Amino acid sequence: ESSETLNPAPSKQSSRNFKDTLLPKIMIVGRPNVGKSALFNRLTRRREALVYDTPAGHVTRDVREGIAKLAGLRFKILDTAGLETFTEDESILARTAGITATTLRKCHIALFLVDGRAGFHPQDMDVGKWLRKSAPHVKVVIAVNKAEGIHNDSTGRLMAALGEAHQLGFGDPVPISAESGEGMVDLFDSLRPLLEEAQEEIYKNVPEGVEEIKEEDEEANAKTLPLQLAIAGRPNVGKSTLVNALLREERVLTGPEPGLTRDSVTSEFEYSGRKVRLVDTAGWMQRVQVKEGPAALSAMHARKGVMMAHVVALVVDGEEIGNTRSSMRHAEAVLARWVVQEGRGLVVVVNKMDLLAGKENAKIRGDVMKAVPTEIQTILPQVSGVPVVFVSALEKKGGAAIMRNVFECYEKWCTRLTTAQLNRWLRKVMSRHPKNTSGVKYGPKVKFMTQVKARPPTFVVFVSGSGELEETDLRFLASALREDFGLDGIPLRILQRSTK
Ligand code: GDP
Numbered sequence: 205e206s207s208e209t210l211n212p213a214p215s216k217q218s219s220r221n222f223k224d225t226l227l228p229k230i231m232i233v234g235r236p237n238v239g240k241s242a243l244f245n246r247l248t249r250r251r252e253a254l255v256y257d258t259p260a261g262h263v264t265r266d267v268r269e270g271i272a273k274l275a276g277l278r279f280k281i282l283d284t285a286g287l288e289t290f291t292e293d294e295s296i297l298a299r300t301a302g303i304t305a306t307t308l309r310k311c312h313i314a315l316f317l318v319d320g321r322a323g324f325h326p327q328d329m330d331v332g333k334w335l336r337k338s339a340p341h342v343k344v345v346i347a348v349n350k351a352e353g354i355h356n357d358s359t360g361r362l363m364a365a366l367g368e369a370h371q372l373g374f375g376d377p378v379p380i381s382a383e384s385g386e387g388m389v390d391l392f393d394s395l396r397p398l399l400e401e402a403q404e405e406i407y408k409n410v411p412e413g414v415e416e417i418k419e420e421d422e423e424a425n426a427k428t429l430p431l432q433l434a435i436a437g438r439p440n441v442g443k444s445t446l447v448n449a450l451l452r453e454e455r456v457l458t459g460p461e462p463g464l465t466r467d468s469v470t471s472e473f474e475y476s477g478r479k480v481r482l483v484d485t486a487g488w489m490q491r492v493q494v495k496e497g498p499a500a501l502s503a504m505h506a507r508k509g510v511m512m513a514h515v516v517a518l519v520v521d522g523e524e525i526g527n528t529r530s531s532m533r534h535a536e537a538v539l540a541r542w543v544v545q546e547g548r549g550l551v552v553v554v555n556k557m558d559l560l561a562g563k564e565n566a567k568i569r570g571d572v573m574k575a576v577p578t579e580i581q582t583i584l585p586q587v588s589g590v591p592v593v594f595v596s597a598l599e600k601k602g603g604a605a606i607m608r609n610v611f612e613c614y615e616k617w618c619t620r621l622t623t624a625q626l627n628r629w630l631r632k633v634m635s636r637h638p639k640n641t642s643g644v645k646y647g648p649k650v651k652f653m654t655q656v657k658a659r660p661p662t663f664v665v666f667v668s669g670s671g672e673l674e675e676t677d678l679r680f681l682a683s684a685l686r687e688d689f690g691l692d693g694i695p696l697r698i699l700q701r702s703t704k
């Protein structure tokens with residue numbers, strides 16, 4: 205089991221996105237009407253589904269893909285209903301067989317479904333043959349569906365169907381009912397060892413692979429696509445003024461998109477030769493204030509701006525903080541935490557510093573400049589070094605400092621360390637670990653480490669045996685990583701895997 209213990213704890217959404225790329229895949233196969241869709245829907249609880257087209261010649265068929273959950277097991281499930289290889293129509297048969305086989309070969313397990321009520325059908329035999337022929341390396345689990353009530357079935361028909369299914373030569377069939385949910389525990393028992401094996405295999409092989417694939421994507425993206433910057437904050441802190449100041453200084457590539465309200469302004473400009481796109485979060489806080497608290501945060505509208513941003517500039521009102529001796533507002537703290545949780549870069553912009561100018565304000569100004577970084581550190585203890593910039597949007601002072609920090613943050617966020625680099629580092633850092641105080645024997649425990657993803661940097665530590673690193677050990681690794689590779693101020697993720 206992978207455990208994600210490091211703070212900032214990735215939110216469900218984004219940690220899933222990452223982990224989902226490393227989930228084993230199961231494809232449901234079977235002749236039409238055996239209940240493939242029904243099973244897919246049950247396992248995904250209709251939390252499906254990325255529907256993608258598989259074009260082949262002129263035929264376009266859908267393969268439904270979803271994330272399945274079965275008593276704590278998580279895997280990807282593919283449903284090929286409507287894509288059956290074994291239709292009467294010969295012309296469709298040939299083409300779809302090709303498509304399905306290609307997809308099947310990328311899966312780890314085939315879940316071969318037969319119909320317990322209809323009984324044996326010659327097409328079941330064809331499916332079996334096809335499985336053996338097109339993907340001999342894919343493990344097959346055979347299940348007899350529509351078997352609800354099998355244990356009180358006086359007709360004996362369902363038991364007979366089990367016997368027939370057994371004859372297909374894929375081991376003991378599992379009686380299930382996609383409709384009623386019976387037999388899901390048995391299905392779990394049959395799938396679990398295979399899924400665990402597949403997962404192990406994925407983790408053994410994928411790190412390098414993921415690295416390569418992602419690297420290409422990311423590099424391409426980093427060069428051609430603009431940095432997405434969100435300007436967030438409560439009403440009246442000066443977001444619009446700041447946006448205008450930034451846009452006026454720079455070469456504006458595109459203005460506010462026509463037909464959009466002031467709430468959703470998207471502009472692109474060039475800063476020091478690099479494209480920056482401002483993504484919408486204006487009006488964010490207004491919406492949140494309608495219903496304060498975490499529930500409001502999950503509102504789709506509010507999520508969007510942050511989710512689309514690479515870096516979020518959180519604007520706060522320096523004058524207010526100084527003169528009311530208030531701390532940052534609750535909503536601001538919530539937003540800051542959330543940005544980091546979502547794995548975005550964060551730059552805190554303390555605006556309206558012009559109102560704290562002059563000798564007479566020296567004390568207040570000094571307090572604000574000390575208080576805000578301290579407070580950010582309290583709000584986000586796990587991410588030290590979040591940049592804080594003091595500006596005056598009205599006087600157009602500090603724009604360059606904001607942008608410098610935004611780019612720096614972005615660069616760190618895109619950091620990619622090679623496995624060799626990391627493991628050289630790992631050996632050294634182990635000797636620095638306060639073994640005596642924590643009692644952790646690192647030598648035999650941590651085997652190696654690899655970065656599986658950037659944006660934000662995400663690492664997997666492989667731990668030998670059943671040993672699990674504790675929260676404090678992961679923190680130690682994270683803070684050492686930050687220190688040694690200059691990754692301060694950005695979210696980092698460390699997952700651990702046991703290598704058994
Ligand atoms: P597919 O063509 O393989 O995707 O099959 P469907 O999921 O569309 O199901 C075909 C038919 O079988 C539908 O009428 C379903 O309601 C029915 N069905 C599916 N699962 C079960 C089950 O577990 N028990 C019973 N009795 N009927 C089922």
Ligand code: GDP
Nearest residue numbers: 438439440441442443444445555556596597598
């Ligand atoms: P928004 O609601 O966050 O977009 O805030 P606005 O940009 O509309 O600004 C709210 C008010 O604060 C306006 O009256 C601005 O003129 C004022 N304001 C914005 N930035 C500054 C600043 O740096 N200094 C001062 N003194 N006022 C500012």
